Amino acid sequence: MDYSYDGNYMVVVTGANTVVVYDTINYFTQVTYTPAPGTAKVARFSRNNTIIAVGQTNGLVVLLSGQPPFNAIPLTSFTPKTGTDQISDLDFSYDGSKMVVCYSNNNNFQIIDNWGLTSRTTRDRATGQKQKACQWSPIDDVCVVNDNKEVSIFAIPTSPTAIPSSTSKITSASADFTDCSIRPTTTPPIKIVVTGGNNAQKDSSYFLNTGGTLN
Numbered sequence: 001m002d003y004s005y006d007g008n009y010m011v012v013v014t015g016a017n018t019v020v021v022y023d024t025i026n027y028f029t030q031v032t033y034t035p036a037p038g039t040a041k042v043a044r045f046s047r048n049n050t051i052i053a054v055g056q057t058n059g060l061v062v063l064l065s066g067q068p069p070f071n072a073i074p075l076t077s078f079t080p081k082t083g084t085d086q087i088s089d090l091d092f093s094y095d096g097s098k099m100v101v102c103y104s105n106n107n108n109f110q111i112i113d114n115w116g117l118t119s120r121t122t123r124d125r126a127t128g129q130k131q132k133a134c135q136w137s138p139i140d141d142v143c144v145v146n147d148n149k150e151v152s153i154f155a156i157p158t159s160p161t162a163i164p165s166s167t168s169k170i171t172s173a174s175a176d177f178t179d180c181s182i183r184p185t186t187t188p189p190i191k192i193v194v195t196g197g198n199n200a201q202k203d204s205s206y207f208l209n210t211g212g213t214l215n
Contacts, residue, residue: 004049004066011043011052019043019054021070031070035062046092051075051116055087055101063116080110080122089133093140098156100142102131109134109144113159125154125163137182141167141209143192145177151194153209168211172197182209 001012009030011021019040021030033040038058045052045066054062062077064070080101088104102109108124109131129146136142142154144166152166170192178196189208197205197214205214 002044004045005047006049009045009049009066011045013040013043013054019052019064021052030068031064031072033062033064033072033074035060041087042089044091047094047096051092053090053092053099053115055090057086059083059085059087061087061090061099061101061112061115078120080112081106081108088131089135091134091136091142093136093156094138098136098159100134100136100144100156102134102144104130104132104147106130109142111142111156111159111163121159123159123163127152132176133179135180135182137190137209138184138186139188139190141182141190143180143182145180145194147176149174149176149197151177151180151192151207153192168207168209170194170197170207170214 003010017039019033035056038056040054040056042055050066052064052066059079060077063075085106086104088102090101099112099115108126111123114120129148131144131146133145140156142156145151149172150169152169155167177194181193183191189210191206193204193206195204207214
């Protein structure tokens with residue numbers, strides 16, 4: 001589930017393999033998109049609320065209108081990697097120029113530069129692990145949750161510079177982390193909230209983008 005940044009709409013990926021947009025006043029359905037083929041895994045609004053990106057298990061990113069008049073017909077779609085790479089999560093950068101895409105069956109996550117153009121380009125970063133979740137920060141860090149009990153922070157340089165190794169990470173002693181969320185502030189250090197891991201007494205924990213331990 002994701003909310004538009006003006007708070008007027010929410011988008012939900014349902015168990016029936018549909019993507020539904022509701023208004024947040026009366027919760028009336030605005031539009032329903034059904035992937036064909038593929039299965040929707042994630043849907044997010046762009047920061048300016050004009051686009052909804054849907055990530056699918058067939059490796060497809062589908063772009064829908066994120067504002068009225070909503071339409072179930074995609075504006076466009078593209079496959080960042082191949083049809084066998086299953087998208088687990090995606091997110092838009094705060095300046096709107098980039099997208100991060102992570103995969104449940106590939107050890108690389110991707111940065112897509114100029115995602116809205118046919119001239120879009122991709123940059124891969126090998127992590128050695130498959131990914132469960134990813135999110136962008138206001139200072140162009142990306143948080144990546146992998147399937148090996150780690151959450152890592154990567155500083156994303158301007159295209160076409162290659163993505164360097166992680167600047168910090170946190171490791172769980174027992175259980176996998178399941179998701180991450182980055183506090184929307186530009187004043188470091190920035191808190192990264194995570195769910196799962198070995199901090200079983202809490203619904204969520206946090207660490208700082210500069211490193212440190214779970215709190």
